[in-house]
Amino acid sequence: MVKSRKPDRAFLAGCVAAALMAGAIDAHAEGVLAGLRHHVTLASTIPDNGDLNPYAVFVAPATVGKLHQGDVLVDNFNNQSNLQGTGGTIVDYNPSTHALTLFAKLPQTLPQCPGGIGLSTAMAVLKSGWVIVGSTPSRDGTTATKGPGCMLVFDANGELATVWSGSHINDPWGNMAVVDNGASATLFVSMSGYDVPGPSTIDPATGVPVVVNKATVLRIQLAIPTSGPPKVTSQTVVANGLAERADKDVFLIGPTGLALIGSTLYVSDAIQNRIVAIPDALSRTGSAGTGATVAKDGQLQRALALCATPDGHILATNGKNGEVVEFDPVSGKQLAAQWIDSNQAQSPPGNGDLFGLAMAPDGSGFYYVEDDVNMLAKATP
Amino acid sequence: MNDRPPVGRLARVLGSMLLASLYAASLSVGARAQDSSQPPSAQPADAAKPADAAKKPATDSKRVADSKKTADGAKPDAASPAADQSGEFVETPVGPAAAAAPAAAPSAGNSAATAAQPADATAPTGSGPFGFLNNLGHSANLFGDMWGLRTALAKYGMTLSVVENSEEFGNVTGGYQRGFAYEGLTTGTLQMDTQRAFGLPGGTFNVSALQIHGGNLSASNLGTLQTASGIEADRATRLWELWYQQKFGDSFDVKVGQQSIDQEFMVSQNSGYFINTMAGWPMLPSADMPGGGPAYPLSALGVRGRAHITDNLTLLAGVYNGSPAPNNNGDPQKLDPYGVSFPLNGGVLAIAELQFVYPGPGTLVQAGESDPLARTYKLGMWWDSEDFADLRYNTLGQPLGNPANDQTPANHRGDFAVYAVADQMIWRSEDPDRNISIFARPMFTPLQDRNLVAFSVNAGLTMHEPIFGRDDDTAGIGVNFAQVSSGATGLDQDTAFYSPGVYSPVRRNETVIEATYQYEVTPWWQVQPDIQYVFNPGGGIVNIYDQTEKVKNEAVFGVRTNITF
Numbered sequence: 001m002v003k004s005r006k007p008d009r010a011f012l013a014g015c016v017a018a019a020l021m022a023g024a025i026d027a028h029a030e031g032v033l034a035g036l037r038h039h040v041t042l043a044s045t046i047p048d049n050g051d052l053n054p055y056a057v058f059v060a061p062a063t064v065g066k067l068h069q070g071d072v073l074v075d076n077f078n079n080q081s082n083l084q085g086t087g088g089t090i091v092d093y094n095p096s097t098h099a100l101t102l103f104a105k106l107p108q109t110l111p112q113c114p115g116g117i118g119l120s121t122a123m124a125v126l127k128s129g130w131v132i133v134g135s136t137p138s139r140d141g142t143t144a145t146k147g148p149g150c151m152l153v154f155d156a157n158g159e160l161a162t163v164w165s166g167s168h169i170n171d172p173w174g175n176m177a178v179v180d181n182g183a184s185a186t187l188f189v190s191m192s193g194y195d196v197p198g199p200s201t202i203d204p205a206t207g208v209p210v211v212v213n214k215a216t217v218l219r220i221q222l223a224i225p226t227s228g229p230p231k232v233t234s235q236t237v238v239a240n241g242l243a244e245r246a247d248k249d250v251f252l253i254g255p256t257g258l259a260l261i262g263s264t265l266y267v268s269d270a271i272q273n274r275i276v277a278i279p280d281a282l283s284r285t286g287s288a289g290t291g292a293t294v295a296k297d298g299q300l301q302r303a304l305a306l307c308a309t310p311d312g313h314i315l316a317t318n319g320k321n322g323e324v325v326e327f328d329p330v331s332g333k334q335l336a337a338q339w340i341d342s343n344q345a346q347s348p349p350g351n352g353d354l355f356g357l358a359m360a361p362d363g364s365g366f367y368y369v370e371d372d373v374n375m376l377a378k379a380t381p
Numbered sequence: 382m383n384d385r386p387p388v389g390r391l392a393r394v395l396g397s398m399l400l401a402s403l404y405a406a407s408l409s410v411g412a413r414a415q416d417s418s419q420p421p422s423a424q425p426a427d428a429a430k431p432a433d434a435a436k437k438p439a440t441d442s443k444r445v446a447d448s449k450k451t452a453d454g455a456k457p458d459a460a461s462p463a464a465d466q467s468g469e470f471v472e473t474p475v476g477p478a479a480a481a482a483p484a485a486a487p488s489a490g491n492s493a494a495t496a497a498q499p500a501d502a503t504a505p506t507g508s509g510p511f512g513f514l515n516n517l518g519h520s521a522n523l524f525g526d527m528w529g530l531r532t533a534l535a536k537y538g539m540t541l542s543v544v545e546n547s548e549e550f551g552n553v554t555g556g557y558q559r560g561f562a563y564e565g566l567t568t569g570t571l572q573m574d575t576q577r578a579f580g581l582p583g584g585t586f587n588v589s590a591l592q593i594h595g596g597n598l599s600a601s602n603l604g605t606l607q608t609a610s611g612i613e614a615d616r617a618t619r620l621w622e623l624w625y626q627q628k629f630g631d632s633f634d635v636k637v638g639q640q641s642i643d644q645e646f647m648v649s650q651n652s653g654y655f656i657n658t659m660a661g662w663p664m665l666p667s668a669d670m671p672g673g674g675p676a677y678p679l680s681a682l683g684v685r686g687r688a689h690i691t692d693n694l695t696l697l698a699g700v701y702n703g704s705p706a707p708n709n710n711g712d713p714q715k716l717d718p719y720g721v722s723f724p725l726n727g728g729v730l731a732i733a734e735l736q737f738v739y740p741g742p743g744t745l746v747q748a749g750e751s752d753p754l755a756r757t758y759k760l761g762m763w764w765d766s767e768d769f770a771d772l773r774y775n776t777l778g779q780p781l782g783n784p785a786n787d788q789t790p791a792n793h794r795g796d797f798a799v800y801a802v803a804d805q806m807i808w809r810s811e812d813p814d815r816n817i818s819i820f821a822r823p824m825f826t827p828l829q830d831r832n833l834v835a836f837s838v839n840a841g842l843t844m845h846e847p848i849f850g851r852d853d854d855t856a857g858i859g860v861n862f863a864q865v866s867s868g869a870t871g872l873d874q875d876t877a878f879y880s881p882g883v884y885s886p887v888r889r890n891e892t893v894i895e896a897t898y899q900y901e902v903t904p905w906w907q908v909q910p911d912i913q914y915v916f917n918p919g920g921g922i923v924n925i926y927d928q929t930e931k932v933k934n935e936a937v938f939g940v941r942t943n944i945t946f
Contacts, residue, residue, distance in 0.1 A: 079526075081516070081520050081531070084519075164471070237466055299746065336747050337745070339746075345650065347818070348752070348816065
């Protein structure tokens, strides 16, 4: 049962908070998509080392170190040979100067990170300037050689400070939901790597790689000292049993998007093509299993990243076409879909091109990445 | 004509493809074997590595048991981590920022000094001089990083592409003669993003070169108007394109330099899967533009502008030298054998194309509506100011078909044609990867006195993922038709009339049916078997080896392979 939404005392960071602060988007009953139909290409996301395949998008909430409030951070999942799970760069786009700079770069192997480095859609920037990003690594670009990866903590100057690993961290994959109180924070991260066999292990019943129902969503509580990197104070699995599998084209399919509204966490279950709700996600002490389905099929086509809108709706990027879908998580009603990547070189247009998504903090639209052309783009009124 | 035994060449190519396929199969088997050692229910080897690492000597890492750790302190079951709230956590300070960190302390009362040793220091499989061999099954490029070259180029915002197209095609019926020929093309392209190179936003510099090798089946055996393969050309090593493109916002960009306009004009995405030349640069401009037009393997100096009028409408327009060759007297490829003549002495070729794309960025689909089926429609026109010779009459208005008449053809100033391109998806399965599209490209010129082809059209149907699970494969069936102009037909009729003792068939039209299947072995390697059947080759021409009869209909078989290095 999904509980009704209620205001939370915590400051909601990320896309939700940013949108609430500004409120400039016309949040009429039909949703925001109808008012955000102009698309602007902002910058190439390819850094000097040629890394490709932009995944995570997150807007910096404060000016600290190299970061300026409103900067858009994007990480790359592939190296310059386009091998998935081998990218190690985060780039920083400044909307004021339109400049794109390298924020951080890691080698493909990092001893502290099991399996190496392949930066995923799991990324967050805290008000204190700490940047936390997940690694879902592969040694050869396929899930056959993937490792469990880790969570990497960078300071505001892009220097790696801490690496988190452990049994609850296994291929951090989807975009994070974040509650940032300054001195403490709560992160939600989906883990999509547990016992996933390689893409050539085919389920004879379906003809596609074997599906394993072991993906989880992990809640990480952080204490953030005035000096020094965040410390993990507790970890709680708030959802488990979600579907995950390897894929020869898109590496891994599993729960990819997370969005927190009130205390309810919404999770995109890409394989089941649905959105599930995890109630009391901020306070629960145990797992809600696979949660309750709030939206399924319809305009959703392998839902990936999620982002909450100012009026409590959720945007979901589609993996199977170039659309973003808006739906009301309470009623489950899908409001509309909009093609934000219509590249007809894919069939259907934009197929496999979308991933990360974030609301602009000034309420001027939403940012997204197009991995077919390695560009950061923005939807505006 | 290639002087090597055709059957031997075919056997060699097929043999090499077989060996390559066996190698690919061994990769696949290897992968399966690896996978089978890790059944879904088993703990994967990598998941055990953190625990293994924890056995190593402790230095500066902190392993923190979760606050919900089980009361008995039992080691968590890593094979079923999901609902078990207990679990191992390793926090490893790294780098200078860690120095500012307070002493690591467990948050929940359980801590252990742990290993700073690598949890998994396994090197990437692509490292080392032969590391690329380990990534053959999934890399986008055969040679991966190309031993550091691509990384070095990336620092300057440059990307390098090298692609080899090799094929063995032959006709088993009809034609001047029967036989097979190997045809090959290597294309090297270097592009620079000026923003990444030196901070100029929106700029792209492009240079490409061609190495054309092998034979030319259409010239030696087929005699077709619509040549069997789009890569057939004179053997050469030549510059292809050399241009700079500058974007001005998202709405407008300009390209200046030596350009091959088949890369942007008259392009049908679905037609591009086919191998016959007609599927790429169409028959009408190939036959009617001076030198065949600035299209592979040729190009011309010019300026092209592109304006995105709306999210769905784009106007593409360009002005180029009237011919890709220094003059129009002979084989244009031989007149500019290296592609570096940069002629500007001809007339002007102007071309414009209005493109409608749906859905475009911003297209809204209301709840309850089904997604629109993707479509692209284009309307275009070209005009060339050069001089064009009359096909049928001399300067005195007498038939050129009469050998007694002066053979200086009448001259015409200028030429033009109109065209349309349509790509339309017509079916999409529940899984949208699997879909069917149709396409058509008709084009026409009313100036039949100076053009060999008055009308051409190619149309067909393509299906993505024709075999379930083969979502990177495409199958297609298409038909190509070329109508010879009344000027050329009239010349043939005059020739037959004035030379009654000579067999002189009258050219009318030519039709080609093609079926193809593009099979993706790996992202860097495609194999494409192809069948074509040609009705009335050349529109109806005499067989040069038996001048008492027309070239008979041709059944053409072949295999192409595309390799991206």
